[in-house]
Amino acid sequence: MIKRFIIYLLLFPAVVSAQINTERVMAIGRNALYFEDYVLSIQYFNQVVSAKPYLYEPYFFRALAKINLDDYQGAEVDCSAAIDRNPFVVNAYQIRGLSRIKQNKYDGAIEDYTKALSYDPENVGVWHNLALCKISKNDYTGAEHDLSKLIALSPQYTKAYLMRAEVSLKQKDTIRAMKDYDLALTVDKYDADVWSSRASIKLQQGKYKDAEADYDQATYLNTKNSGNYINRALARFHQNKLQGAMEDYDVALDVDPNNFIGHYNRGLLRAQVGDNNRAIDDFNFVIKMEPDNLLAIFNRGILRSQTGDYRGAIKDYTAVIKQHPNFLAGYYNRAEAKRKIGDIKGADLDEFKVMKAQLDKRFGLDKGKKKTKSDKTRKKSDKDMENYGKIVVADDSEAEQKYKSEYRGKVQDKNVEIRLEPMFALTYYEKSSEIKRDLKYHKYIDDLSNSGAVPKRLLITNMEAPLSEKQAKAHFASIDERTSEIVKHPNDATKRFARSLDFYLVQDFTNSIEDLTQAINCNASFFPAYFNRSLIRWKQLEYEKSEEQNEATEAKSGSNKIDIRVPEYNIVKSDLDKVIQLAPDFVYAYYNRGNVLCALKDYRSAIADYDKAISLDPNFAEAYFNRGLTNIFSGNNKKGISDLSKAGELGIVSAYNVIKRFTEQKQ
Template sequence: MVKRILTVLLLFPTLVCAQINTDRVMTIARNALYFEDYVLSIQYFNQVINAKPYLYEPYFFRALAKLNLEDFQGAETDCDAAIQRNPFVVGAYQIRGLARIRQSKFDGAIEDYKKALHYDPENITLWHNLTLSHIQKKDYDAAKEDLESLLKVSPRYTRAYLMRGEVSLQQKDTIAALNDFNKALELDKYDPDAWSARAIVKLQQAKYAEAEADFNRAIPLSAKNAGNYINRALARFHQNNLRGAMSDYDLALDIDPNNFIGHYNRGLLRARVGDDNRAIEDFDFVIKMEPDNMMAVFNRGLLRAQTGDYRGAIQDYTTVINQYPNFLAGYYQRSEARRKIGDKKGAEQDEFKVMKAQIDKQNGVTNKDVAQNKDKENEEEGGEKTRKKSDKNMNNYRKIVIADDSEAEQRYTSDYRGRVQDKNVNIKLEPMFALTYYEKMSDVKRSVNFHKYIEDLNRTGILPKRLRITNMEAPLTEEQVKVHFALIDTHTSAIVEDDKNASKRFARAIAGSYTHLRAH
């Protein structure tokens, strides 16, 4: 019995040490996670799990690290383990929901968010992600129900109005969408997404001047968004402002040099204004991105012929004809180019192909492929100046390209809350912070800086005004400076009565700082 007691006493310091070391390792792991060293944090969490596999926290935080490393399956598995050990942690459901979304497991994600909302029904992030999960499933009615609940929790949450507007657009309810976008702008006129969302609706309504005006408001608020320049260029194009549209494509390509639509459309506009060589450069870039884009190849062929490179043009025309053997414009242009280089026989063969198709048309004999192509042309052309990116009808080769509906849908459906490491943001240093009684009011920046010591000092009543922490100091008027000159005497009298009181000396120092600034 004595031996057993001695053994326990000898082991007790070791057990305590192990407990302390586990806590320390957990703290180190969380610090590594905070500083985005995800691999290192996982190594430390592994140590904690090996020592104490019954804790939920190391699984939870390791799941978060794996989510940031895009190991979505691993993150989901760790969340399963965390929830098994503690089913009441809202964050575990939230992370597992994100991991499932990234694996397109939307039903599972919806289940997770509903469970999390059962424990935390006023969590805006959970409602936001639940809504977007329903949108991904195209369950728009459920998404609208989610948004109604979200707006009850947070009536001034502008993203909810923007998402509901997008859902209304998917349901072809333009009026409801505009109402929501207008409401979002009423709540926050500095939200660039609200301006651009409304502008896109105006584009669809052919209100091009109004759309351009909205993009003019969105662009200064989100200058690094290439899509806004691309869309404003479209609005300007429809108003025959070709130079303005090209300028926007230039700006968009400065931001996103690999933007397909930017290069293709700028190439078309450059060709229209006679800037053929630079138009060829744009189509070279497009063809390098998409070698099988026959419209770009054909446009480059036209430009090569225009600049005297007939052999290059023939090569491009032949590439297109091999893909589309019934594309008559290709034969006609190639015959012209062949005649320019003296290939009379080749030119006559191409001309015969065109002539035969014209005779067949007059006699009512129509090639099946040509008929299908003509039907598609009538269906898709419709007098429009634009075409969808996915449109493969060669007769639309001169039309400006716009994004497909499937691409437009991704504007908000990818905006899940909880993962930010892949977002491009501009980092701008804040001005120096100071302690002052006077702060400039701003319509843009509405944050309140807090420190417990300053708040406690304000409650003492020693200071004549509420002291603020700000980097937006307001300049003092002449009257305010005179007030602080007088306050120096007041504070001095208070210090004489209690010369050991640091707060009273601090108050006099604040008053003196204003008079010092005035003296200089």
């Protein structure tokens, strides 16, 4: 009955808001925020705001959740409310500044960042955003001043060199920009953005071979940036490396299947090498994206004619001529297609139009525009029909967009670092992945799902998905339903387990662990309860570590020394020990225990657990990845790189980045 009352409070906060335990609800909300369950976290923060509207924290953290959901106006309002209640919180100015940037309110953002720096003059993220705001306002002198301060404050921060190079480029000073790109590479040669930025300048300068070499590095370090492949294709095209260029377009379109430039240019190159049917497929895609793209329609017409589809070709040529009645290539090609289908009269009329125009030109009667200097490329916005056969390059505004989008300031962002693949959980929801990996399966878990003991199919995954608002409401309601069932069947372990999953999914870890403990008391051999309890305790430790890290950073001391609580990690490990004892074929317990042992720096034992996991499942990509990193942590780079290579082969693309870093370090 106590738990039923707790759920009543959660479901009807407006009625009894003053009676809720705001500290506990706030903690659950922050927990949900940390694990990127933004919609759910807002529901918890709403309860705290309703109960204690004078506190700044629920407004601030609700703003963080909203900004991650792209509700920039709502985030700004919440940050303002937080600042009204406590004007000394630097992060509130930082997040409000970011939300204002997203609404193009640069003056307001500059005010926020200036105020934040008055409280925290060494905040790298604030200096970064302040400089970008000034670049957006074309205040290059102010931006350069801020960036020089940022570089003096943090000389290892490569983004500052990139931004200062951007300022130089906007002032047409390519030499200074190149110096900053070179400086950035001396600081961090593993930053893909630096390589691609320097390559883009070399591309503009016509240094195609050098640009290709820089894009080689950029694509190696970041395999998910389609723009780098598109640009390397352009560098290769200018060197007549058509096969290499097409390969780059293939990869770019694997990464970004809707890339306009990739499809258009690949269509042109396929046409050049006689791959006409697949070239038509590319132009069909472009025309589906842009039905009025006459250059693509004309190119498709040429290809249709070459493949014998003369009526289709005539239809395309006619669409172009209707909009451009003086486009002679249209009449010439249509005449040829008409003659192929026996329309001699129509062909003669089109040829007469071409001949008349040529005579007018010869005798100076053609008042049309003069042809400009020939080039092999055209801007995407260039709609001149005479340029139908030219390779497309991005407009300048699109090329610059990369810098405008790289604002920083999401306080909950995790450090970008080399880290183990995450723990596996039993849950109902999984993120979709670009790379399809093997479905994780265990017969006992499958039988448990099929038994009806849980309302949805259980998944074994380490890519958990956050709840939607609808799903969150459903699980709050489910908790109440499960409570009624537990009252009737207090000794049923599976009913306790089912409710623990609901609590877990709404980020109420305390009640979830309590249910799992009760499930174990009901049935000591029910290993899924031990498995999920170990996972939740692990997550609690990870969250606590993150909070300590933030506090240490704010205090400017001890930020690199995080206290690992050995006894608490051993409690996590003991639950996994029990799972392995009860279900020695449950491969995910060995994998998770390996992660725990890595946290305890017991690398030898961790490797033994990953060995066992791989022996049970030879295609366990995550186990190869983590064993590879653990071998490297132990000083065995050769074995580590071999495992990482296997992990990459099995679908963990980031393994290749790690391989490059540690291969070069070894050399």
